[in-house]
Amino acid sequence: MKSFHLNLIVSCWLTVSFSASAALFMCGDPTHLPPAGDVNSDCHVNWYDLEIFAQQWLASDCIQPTNCFGADLDRSGGVTLHNDFSILSGNWFRCTAPECFRTTQSYTVFAFNDLGMHCTQPSFADMMILPLYNDFHAVVVRRRIGDDPQIVTSSVAIQYNIPSNTYSVGAIKKTDFWDYTQALFGAAVPVNVGLMGKKLADTMGPGDNNDWVAHGLPITPIRDDGQFDAYPLATVIVTVAGNEVARTQAVVPVSTEMNCQLCHNTPGLSVTMDILHKHDSLHPGYDLVNKRPVACGTCHRQEPLASLNVYPGDPAVSSLSRAMHNSHKSRFTDPAVLQALGGDACYACHPGVVTKCLRDVHSKAGMTCTSCHVSMEAVASLNRRPWIDEPSCGGCHPLAKNPNHANYQFEESGKLFRQSKGHMGVPCEVCHNTPHALTPATMNVENVQTINLMGHSGVINKCLLCHTETPTEIFPHHRDDD
Numbered sequence: 043m044k045s046f047h048l049n050l051i052v053s054c055w056l057t058v059s060f061s062a063s064a065a066l067f068m069c070g071d072p073t074h075l076p077p078a079g080d081v082n083s084d085c086h087v088n089w090y091d092l093e094i095f096a097q098q099w100l101a102s103d104c105i106q107p108t109n110c111f112g113a114d115l116d117r118s119g120g121v122t123l124h125n126d127f128s129i130l131s132g133n134w135f136r137c138t139a140p141e142c143f144r145t146t147q148s149y150t151v152f153a154f155n156d157l158g159m160h161c162t163q164p165s166f167a168d169m170m171i172l173p174l175y176n177d178f179h180a181v182v183v184r185r186r187i188g189d190d191p192q193i194v195t196s197s198v199a200i201q202y203n204i205p206s207n208t209y210s211v212g213a214i215k216k217t218d219f220w221d222y223t224q225a226l227f228g229a230a231v232p233v234n235v236g237l238m239g240k241k242l243a244d245t246m247g248p249g250d251n252n253d254w255v256a257h258g259l260p261i262t263p264i265r266d267d268g269q270f271d272a273y274p275l276a277t278v279i280v281t282v283a284g285n286e287v288a289r290t291q292a293v294v295p296v297s298t299e300m301n302c303q304l305c306h307n308t309p310g311l312s313v314t315m316d317i318l319h320k321h322d323s324l325h326p327g328y329d330l331v332n333k334r335p336v337a338c339g340t341c342h343r344q345e346p347l348a349s350l351n352v353y354p355g356d357p358a359v360s361s362l363s364r365a366m367h368n369s370h371k372s373r374f375t376d377p378a379v380l381q382a383l384g385g386d387a388c389y390a391c392h393p394g395v396v397t398k399c400l401r402d403v404h405s406k407a408g409m410t411c412t413s414c415h416v417s418m419e420a421v422a423s424l425n426r427r428p429w430i431d432e433p434s435c436g437g438c439h440p441l442a443k444n445p446n447h448a449n450y451q452f453e454e455s456g457k458l459f460r461q462s463k464g465h466m467g468v469p470c471e472v473c474h475n476t477p478h479a480l481t482p483a484t485m486n487v488e489n490v491q492t493i494n495l496m497g498h499s500g501v502i503n504k505c506l507l508c509h510t511e512t513p514t515e516i517f518p519h520h521r522d523d524d
Contacts, residue, residue: 079091079115079129079130079131079494081094081095081113081115081130087130091113091130092130094113095113095121095126095127095130098113098114098121099113099121099122099123099126099127113126113130114126115129115130115493125275125486125487125490128205128206128275128291128490129291129490129493129494131205147185147287147288148184148185148287149182149183149184149185149194149198149280149282149287149288150182150183150185150288150495150507150508151180151181151182151183151200151278151280151288151289151290152180152181152183152290152292152472152491152495152502153178153179153180153181153202153276153278153290153291153292153491154178154179154180154292154471154472154475154476155176155177155178155179155292155293155294155295155476156177156179156460156471156476157177157295157460157476157477157478158295158399158402158475158476158477158478158479159272159295159296159297159393159397159399159478159479160172160175160176160177160261160295160296160297161296161297161298161300161392161393162174162175162217162262162296162297162298163298163300164217164298165217165218165314166217166218166219166221166222166226166335167218167221167222167314167334167335168312168314168315168318168334168335168336169314169317169318169330169334169335169336169337169338170222170226170335170336170337170338170339171300171338171362172344172346172347173219173226173227173237173347174210174217174219174236174237174258174259174260174261174262175236175237175238175257175258175259175260175346176258176259176260176261176294176295176296177255177256177257177258177259178202178246178255178256178259178276178292178294179246179249179251179253179254179255179469179471180200180202180246180253180254180255180278180280180290181193181252181253181254181468181469181472182194182195182198182200182254182280182288183468183507183508185508185509185510186510187510188510190466190509191466191508191509193252193466193467193468195248195252195253195254196248197282198280198281198282198287199245199280199281199282200245200246200254200278200279200280200281201243201244201245201246201278201279201281202243202244202245202246202256202276202277202278202279203242203243203276203277204242204243204261204274204275204276204277204294205275205277206265206266206267206271206274206275207242207261207262207264207265207266207271207274208242208243208266209234209242209266210233210234210242210260210261210262211233211234212234212266213266214264214266214268216262216264217262217264219260220232220233220234222335223237225335226335226337227352234260235260236257236258236259236260237258237260237350238257238258239258240256240257240258240259240260241259241260242259242260242261244256244259246278251461251463251469252463252467252468252469253469259294261274261294261296262296262298263296263297263298263299263397270396272295272296272297272299272393272396272397273293273295273485273487273488274293274294274296275291275292275293275294275487275490276291276292276293276294277289277290277291278290278291278292290491290494290495291490291491291494292490292491293479293487293488293490295479297393297394297397297399298393299393299394299395299396299397300391300392300393300394301382301383301389301390301391301394301395302317302390302391304379304382304383304390305373305379305390306320315331318330318331318334318336319331337353338362339352339353339354339355339362340353340355340356341355341356341359342355342356342359342360342361342362342365343355343356343357343359343361343362344361344362344363345428345429345430346429361428362428363421363422363426363428363429364422364423364424364426364428366391367418367421367422368422370390370391370418371417371418371419371422374387374390382395383395386410386411387418388411388412388415392411398484398485399478400478401478401479401483401484401485401488402475402477402478402479402480402481402483402484403480403481403482403483404480405484406482406483406484414433414438415433430458432458434452434453434458434459435452435453435459436452436453439452451464453470459471459474459477460476460477472502473501473502473503474501474502475488475491475492481499481500481501481502482499482500482501483499495507
C-alpha cells in the first residue's frame, strides 16, 4: 500500500507539474494544448497515461479536483470510469502535437445529434408517442496544405459505435419496442435494428447538409450495465481505403423520462392505460383502450413521423404538440406537482428532472425553457407550426441587443439552426453543438468532443483543426457584405 501511495503521489506531482508547462514546451507550440487523454502531457495518449488514470481512479484522495486532477478528463471534479476512461480510450495512441497534426492528420471529423434530445418511452404495449429513433451526424473536413479545407462528402467510410450501449435487447431487455413493430408499423423489424435499418454499431451514409448521417438508431437510455444514462457517448471513426484517418466522440442523447405519472396515477391502472382511459372519456367514440397499441400520430400529426411518411396525422385533428400543450396548460397548478418538477412545468412531459434536457450555455446563464419558447399558451397557439416555428439565434442576438454582433450571420433564411450552414458550408451544429446542448454545456459529457479536439470546452474556434495554417482574414461568421 505504501508503494501504491508513493507512486500515486509521484504521478499526481508529475500531472500537476506537466499540466502547466507541457503545452508550452513539450508540444513545441505555445498555442497548442495536449490531446484529451494525455494525462502526463507528452503529446501522446499511451500506457503511461493509463497507469496514472488507473491510480487516480482507485484513489479516494482523487475524488476532489484540487488533488489528483490530471485524469479528470471531463473536468467533472472527479475521476470516473464511464466518462474519463471513455475519453482516454477514444484517443488511444493518438498524437496531436502540432508536428504530428500537420504531417499526419489530413482529416478532422465532428459528430453530433441533430435535436439535442430524442424522447421515447419505456414500453410500447399500450401506446407509442415516438419510436426508438435517433439521428446521428458527422462532418468530415480534409485539411489541405496550401489550400482551403474541403468538406468531404464521398470517398471515405464512417463507422460509429456506442461502447456503453451496444444493444437494446440482449442480456438485458431494455425495451419491448420490437414486440410491437408489426402492430405499429405494419411490418416486423429485426431485433436491435432501427426503422431505417441501422444498428447501434454501424456505418453512416452521405447526408443532405454537407454531412454524413445514420438515421434511426434504436437506442434506449439504459446502458449495458443496467444504469440509466440519457447521454451515451459514441465513437466515430473515419477511414480511407481501410486506414483510420480521424476519430471523435459525441453524445447520442435519448430519454424515456416523461413524468406523466405525476398526474396519471389512477390506482389499478398503469400510466399509459390511465392516459387512454381519460382520452376515451373526453372523446367518446374512440375506444383506444381496446385498440392497443395506439400510435398518437395516427390522429395527431407529429412532424418527425410525418416526415418519414408514416402517420401523417388527421388534418381535422390538432397536432400532438397543440393538443398536449392546449389541454395541459391549465392543469399545472398543484404545488406538489410543481415541486416534484423542480418548478419547471415543462419537465412534466419533456425530459426531465433527472435528464435535464436543457443543459446548454443558456441554462448556465440562468435561462429556462420559457426564456426561448415563452408560455404554454404561446406554444399551444393555433397559428404556431410545431417543429417549424421555433426560437432563432437571431431573435436574441441582433445588433440592437449586442453591438458586437453587427452583421453577424445566424440561421439561413427559412431554416432552423439545426438545418443551417455557415462558415463555408459547415453546419452550425459542428461548432456550436445541438439545440438544448449548445456548448459549453452544463453536462460534462456533452463537452467531451470539444475537450478532445481543443483541450477545453466551448465553441469550436481553433482554426488549425481544419486549416493547415491560421487564416489571416476575419472569421467568416459574418454576412458577405461585412
